[in-house]
Amino acid sequence: MAIREIVLYPDPRLSQKTEIVKSFDSKLEKLLDDMFETMVAARGLGLAAPQIGELVQVAVIDLSIEDMPPAVISSERPIVAPKKRLELINPKIITAVKDVTSDEGCLSIPEYRDSVKRKECVTVEASDRAGNLFILEGRELLAFALQHEIDHLNGVLFVDHLSRLKRGIFQRWYAKRQRYTEE
Numbered sequence: 108m109a110i111r112e113i114v115l116y117p118d119p120r121l122s123q124k125t126e127i128v129k130s131f132d133s134k135l136e137k138l139l140d141d142m143f144e145t146m147v148a149a150r151g152l153g154l155a156a157p158q159i160g161e162l163v164q165v166a167v168i169d170l171s172i173e174d175m176p177p178a179v180i181s182s183e184r185p186i187v188a189p190k191k192r193l194e195l196i197n198p199k200i201i202t203a204v205k206d207v208t209s210d211e212g213c214l215s216i217p218e219y220r221d222s223v224k225r226k227e228c229v230t231v232e233a234s235d236r237a238g239n240l241f242i243l244e245g246r247e248l249l250a251f252a253l254q255h256e257i258d259h260l261n262g263v264l265f266v267d268h269l270s271r272l273k274r275g276i277f278q279r280w281y282a283k284r285q286r287y288t289e290e
């Protein structure tokens with residue numbers, strides 16, 4: 108396992124679509140392990156593969172530091188124990204219900220937070236590292252994390268959901284921060 112460098116905004120890799128994973132092999136396992144290690148080291152709740160420069164449909168989420176009910180997972184396979192630590196290969200949102208706002212940040216845009224429109228409850232279909240399909244239902248924080256990470260796999264960042272006005276505030280914040288770091 109290795110801690111990988113996190114790709115930062117406005118790197119173009121964060122705006123690209125990602126490829127579907129077809130081989131559930133040791134390379135994928137290594138990628139997932141690296142992503143978990145990188146996410147934990149950065150103290151994030153989620154990480155998508157493009158954030159470490161890999162343009163594939165892989166994301167990890169770890170809500171174990173949050174006091175919340177675990178995800179409900181249903182699967183054709185024998186029951187998977189509900190867990191807060193999730194690996195999502197080729198995830199797709201199947202249903203999304205009720206508009207709410209979510210206060211978000213992103214490891215690729217350090218120090219910036221804002222509220223964005225999200226759905227309160229989503230159902231996601233994804234595969235685990237062995238290639239087994241499962242369906243996962245997430246509410247609130249987990250639902251927001253799922254939408255945030257799946258967005259990354261489509262080249263979308265949370266700031267892309269901001270209103271024009273808030274987007275302008277973000278861009279000014281970013282420009283100021285750039286000037287500060289260059290000095």
Ligand code: CO
Nearest residue numbers: 212213214215
């Ligand atoms: Co993010």
